[in-house]
Amino acid sequence: MMTCQEFAVDIADTLAGSATPAARARAEAHFGECSSCRANAALWQALGDLPADAPSPEMQVKFGRHLSGRPSAPRWAWLTIAAAVAVGIFSFFAGRFTAPPSASTDIAVLRHEVRNLREVVALSLLDQQSASERLRGIRYSSALEGTDPEVVDALSRTLRNDPSVDVRLAAADALQRFPLPASVSESAWQLLEHDDSPLVQIAVIDLLSSRKDPAVRARLETLRDRSGLDSNVRDYLQALLSTQRSKGNPVQ
């Protein structure tokens, strides 16, 4: 007696509707004898009945915006920023005129707690699945005071590993305001070898060339001469190195 496995090709073809009449007849005869394969065929049918989910209509708009260049900040974002600034100014003056001197310690504690909360929110957003949430995390991190090593690490990790070019670019920009530990700088150099986005490569070059490190220029020159480097990146590097040379500034 033949085993189910021996009917595998006939069954697969029959399910897909691509079987020859003979193969279909063999498969159907086997279904008549084998409840297991009959159940598999029913499952195939059931899979086809699963409703098809549609992407959100916004997806096309977002992609169109992406194609036509970098997305501009929406108006509401500016309103939010303006509102935050207004609240900040009001709080500053209100605190100045109303808080008794003895409250200054409490305010410092409160500020510290708020800062910690912001760091937690930023780190949590950077771990989200959605790219837009991770971008929010990066914006949060940019608003942080001080240089929390955990935030720098998270941004560095995002720069190295995030699947979205937008997010990697934003992470490179955000890192500009932090002093970079040697390990983070080194991983940024390694990223230049691996990242397949010329935009990200240029952003990383900007990040590294803004550091006061005498070894940067030599490494950038080596990178410029590397075979296989994107021509746009090479041109950018060339221009950067020439500008720095003419200014007598060896890339910091």
Added chain:
Amino acid sequence: MAAVQGGESSALGELFNRHHGALYRYFLRMSGSASLSEDLTQEVFLRVLRKSETWQRDARFASWMYRIAHNAFIDHTRRNKWETAMPEKLDIAAPATRQLEHDEEHALLRRALMAMPPDKRELLILSRFQGLKYEQIGELLGVETNTVKVRVFRALGQLREIYERMSGQPGLSVAGGRN
């Protein structure tokens, strides 16, 4: 695609309009996450633009696109090992119609699909949902067409085992209980 390859990046918009729905559903069934699927769908079209010179004019665009999608998903999985291929909760919107029994069966079937190893899940997704012929899947995965058929047959058997284990009963209640 020929226009994109010729440097008309605006033609990518037309390709996106034509294929993004199918590609989104591929990622949704692979990952169970709507937001991730949107991100990866967009990522695929950007890769299409970047890698357009590698497309050969006699190649079927869909096969080439799914190869890029397959690689994008693998890259994502490698980069995010903490995200298992099986999320605890799927963020797929519930259907508006209230066919409770069917909905429960569908939800169970989706969970069973998500519980499969990603390579086997992908075989069923490509062959059953994305409409790819076995020959195209073979090209995409670099295996013989008959190997694909045998693997699909086995994957289906494995899906049924998982489904039955989850539902706690032998046989299928879906599709009117054909067993």
